[in-house]
Amino acid sequence: MIQTDILIIGSGIGGLTTAIKIAEARPDLKVTVLTKTIEGESNTRYAQGGVAAVWDANVDSFAKHKEDTLDAGDDLCDEKIVDIVVQEGPDRVREIIEWGARFDKKKNDSNYDLGREGGHSENRILHYKDLTGWEMQRALSSKADQLPNIIIHEHYFAIDLITQHHLGYAVTRMMRDVECYGAYALNKQTHEIETFLARSTVVATGGVGQVYRATTNPVIATGDGIAMAYRAKAWTENMEFVQFHPTALYNPGGDNPVFLVSEAVRGFGAILKSREGEEFMEKYDPRKSLAPRDIVARAIDNEMKIRGEECMFLDCRHLEEEAFIGHFPTIYEKCKSIGIDPMKDLIPVTPACHYMCGGIKTDAEGRTSINRMYAVGECSSTGLHGANRLASNSLLEAMVFAQRIAGDVLQKVDQWQIQTGIPNWNASGTTDPKEMVLITQSIKELKETMSSYVGIVRSNVRLKRALDRLELLFHETEDLYNTTTLSPQLCELRNLITIAYLITRSANMRKESRGLHYTTDYADKLPFVHSIVL
Ligand code: FAD
Ligand code: SIN
Numbered sequence: 106m107i108q109t110d111i112l113i114i115g116s117g118i119g120g121l122t123t124a125i126k127i128a129e130a131r132p133d134l135k136v137t138v139l140t141k142t143i144e145g146e147s148n149t150r151y152a153q154g155g156v157a158a159v160w161d162a163n164v165d166s167f168a169k170h171k172e173d174t175l176d177a178g179d180d181l182c183d184e185k186i187v188d189i190v191v192q193e194g195p196d197r198v199r200e201i202i203e204w205g206a207r208f209d210k211k212k213n214d215s216n217y218d219l220g221r222e223g224g225h226s227e228n229r230i231l232h233y234k235d236l237t238g239w240e241m242q243r244a245l246s247s248k249a250d251q252l253p254n255i256i257i258h259e260h261y262f263a264i265d266l267i268t269q270h271h272l273g274y275a276v277t278r279m280m281r282d283v284e285c286y287g288a289y290a291l292n293k294q295t296h297e298i299e300t301f302l303a304r305s306t307v308v309a310t311g312g313v314g315q316v317y318r319a320t321t322n323p324v325i326a327t328g329d330g331i332a333m334a335y336r337a338k339a340w341t342e343n344m345e346f347v348q349f350h351p352t353a354l355y356n357p358g359g360d361n362p363v364f365l366v367s368e369a370v371r372g373f374g375a376i377l378k379s380r381e382g383e384e385f386m387e388k389y390d391p392r393k394s395l396a397p398r399d400i401v402a403r404a405i406d407n408e409m410k411i412r413g414e415e416c417m418f419l420d421c422r423h424l425e426e427e428a429f430i431g432h433f434p435t436i437y438e439k440c441k442s443i444g445i446d447p448m449k450d451l452i453p454v455t456p457a458c459h460y461m462c463g464g465i466k467t468d469a470e471g472r473t474s475i476n477r478m479y480a481v482g483e484c485s486s487t488g489l490h491g492a493n494r495l496a497s498n499s500l501l502e503a504m505v506f507a508q509r510i511a512g513d514v515l516q517k518v519d520q521w522q523i524q525t526g527i528p529n530w531n532a533s534g535t536t537d538p539k540e541m542v543l544i545t546q547s548i549k550e551l552k553e554t555m556s557s558y559v560g561i562v563r564s565n566v567r568l569k570r571a572l573d574r575l576e577l578l579f580h581e582t583e584d585l586y587n588t589t590t591l592s593p594q595l596c597e598l599r600n601l602i603t604i605a606y607l608i609t610r611s612a613n614m615r616k617e618s619r620g621l622h623y624t625t626d627y628a629d630k631l632p633f634v635h636s637i638v639l
Contacts, residue, residue, distance in 0.1 A: 119482025152238025178491025343463030492620020
């Protein structure tokens, strides 16, 4: 058994920022970070567009950023949380700059080059070329390395959160006194399951994109933290709001994850068009190619269906070549690598699963419904995003909540003791898997089901079909889980099934179309606003 003061599961922006804040304030506390592959592999690393923050008070204001966030969120945002994130955000950005993160400045000018993305009424996106997440992850890792009381365990796959359940007590979602004592984690190098006991646990496991066939999220994004929290009887909310990014590069038979063509490219002047070069966005929204994501993704999906096409196109040909390549070197190179010259050809694009707006329900300090347990970053549902996240608000949210969680933990940590009497993981009665194909095939079936029936456009019939198929996959997988030695693949399948269930069940319960949840059976919004909590 490994004892630590604070256990943080995940080493993306949410996990590392929380670790740094706690470790810096209290060098006497041991902060242990688990990460399922290498420290730098995360959704954070792939962020392109940037981080939204009110930077130039002469032009921009908190009120405008708030208004844009609320508008994108389609009346489901928590206004108090929006105020917190918008107002505290710039300080957090300044802080990561102090820790070494670089953002692009204007040519011949010391001011930051602020970009624009869909749904923003002002230029307020700080970015580092089209590699903002890579740069932020780099700065965080290097800062964390300087703090000796942060211990990072790579290749540790957290399997389950530990609560009173593991002491033999019945735990339900309705109980107010569930407590988290740490987590079991599979050491992928020794194949042993180790017990991590902590005074407080922070879940920072990121997104769920791998539940769909086409996603911009890396293969680590299997919703482990949300699934673990749900099993531990934490509350989740807003899981029906899955954000599809409108412009992933269309590259049939190509990559997992699919390559993103940042919204910042449209912010830079690129225009969505059909194969024939016809603009179509004005039919859907006066903001055209820069409307919020839910609107643009649905519009592209609709045009593809009407025209019988597998993609729509981004036209960058009118943009200035040197400036385009300077801003988007990675996107330019990727397009060239598959035979598309963005300066001469239309770039084929298609929507792909990108971001989970819901997750583990937290309050304004990042506390979950389980005591001593926090959630930060994409796995959390703080109330900021509502029914649709505004572009580039995610990195900002993670930094703001990391700071707030650290503040709460630091106030309370001395009152919490490590729980004794927790049993080691019991693997008796299980044997090594005989056929991995049982797992890989189920993952394929799951992705097909979600992509076909719980995508951008939903209906009662489609959701019912999905739920029926998920039930079968669930039972087959639980049988495997009860009889087979645990592997990361089996754990991920099990977690993805839980995520799929939460998305589909919540979608089925929402009898209206709002934000990212669009159903042909209830095309209008209900007159009242509510969250679905499971
Ligand atoms: P992540 O960065 O995903 O980190 C999760 C961590 O948890 C990883 O270290 C992972 O290994 C670990 N983990 C997961 N499961 C386990 C487990 N079972 N055991 C142990 N460790 C585990 N947002 C913006 O604001 N601006 C952008 O420009 C932007 N662009 C994006 C572009 C792309 C292609 C993608 C995919 C996302 C983008 N986003 C953007 C969204 C944003 O990057 C993410 O929401 C954010 O980085 C999530 O940070 P996080 O710390 O919550 O999770
Ligand atoms: C992008 O660069 O288009 C992604 C931005 C985001 O997801 O916030």
